Amino acid sequence: MLGVPLNVFSLYAGKKSADLASLVCNSLREKLGAAFQMSQSTWNAELLKNRKLRVLAAREAVQSDVVIMATPECDELPKEIRNWFELWRNRRRAAPSALVALLKREHAGTPHVLEKELQALAASAHMDFFCHSELDRTDAEERRIAKLDVVWPEFHDDFRLGVACQSEREAESEARP
Numbered sequence: 001m002l003g004v005p006l007n008v009f010s011l012y013a014g015k016k017s018a019d020l021a022s023l024v025c026n027s028l029r030e031k032l033g034a035a036f037q038m039s040q041s042t043w044n045a046e047l048l049k050n051r052k053l054r055v056l057a058a059r060e061a062v063q064s065d066v067v068i069m070a071t072p073e074c075d076e077l078p079k080e081i082r083n084w085f086e087l088w089r090n091r092r093r094a095a096p097s098a099l100v101a102l103l104k105r106e107h108a109g110t111p112h113v114l115e116k117e118l119q120a121l122a123a124s125a126h127m128d129f130f131c132h133s134e135l136d137r138t139d140a141e142e143r144r145i146a147k148l149d150v151v152w153p154e155f156h157d158d159f160r161l162g163v164a165c166q167s168e169r170e171a172e173s174e175a176r177p
Contacts, residue, residue: 011045073113
């Protein structure tokens with residue numbers, strides 16, 4: 001039996017945003033499992049400068065259940081993204097849909113201007129809105145985090161083994177008279 005179809009449209013601006021969008025899509029696919037048949041369309045925001053490609057991307061966004069926008073936090077949406085959004089925001093869908101904003105900030109003090117703008121656009125398109133905003137990490141921090149991700153499974157397995165051994169010892173001591 002095939003799972004429930006789920007169409008995901010992903011738009012990214014820059015390599016780090018592309019990596020974040022990919023990570024989220026892969027995580028979504030993993031968490032949903034076989035219950036959903038996920039199809040994904042991924043676009044670089046630079047392509048939206050071309051009118052024909054912008055129209056094609058808008059058609060795909062209209063058909064999507066989830067639209068993911070991964071971009072650096074900035075003062076306002078670039079013109080090509082705003083034009084793309086205007087092409088499809090008046091869509092009429094019976095099924096619920098969501099706009100997911102994945103925003104990278106350079107500094108902790110960076111204002112959340114784009115988040116507010118995307119939230120307003122989602123409301124005008126009758127979409128649920130979710131936002132994840134994080135500080136942009138240096139390449140060294142990314143490598144350190146990646147290393148921790150490699151170490152974590154070993155720690156996790158050792159921790160689970162330790163808990164299991166402790167539980168066995170407690171059961172044995174309770175069984176003794």
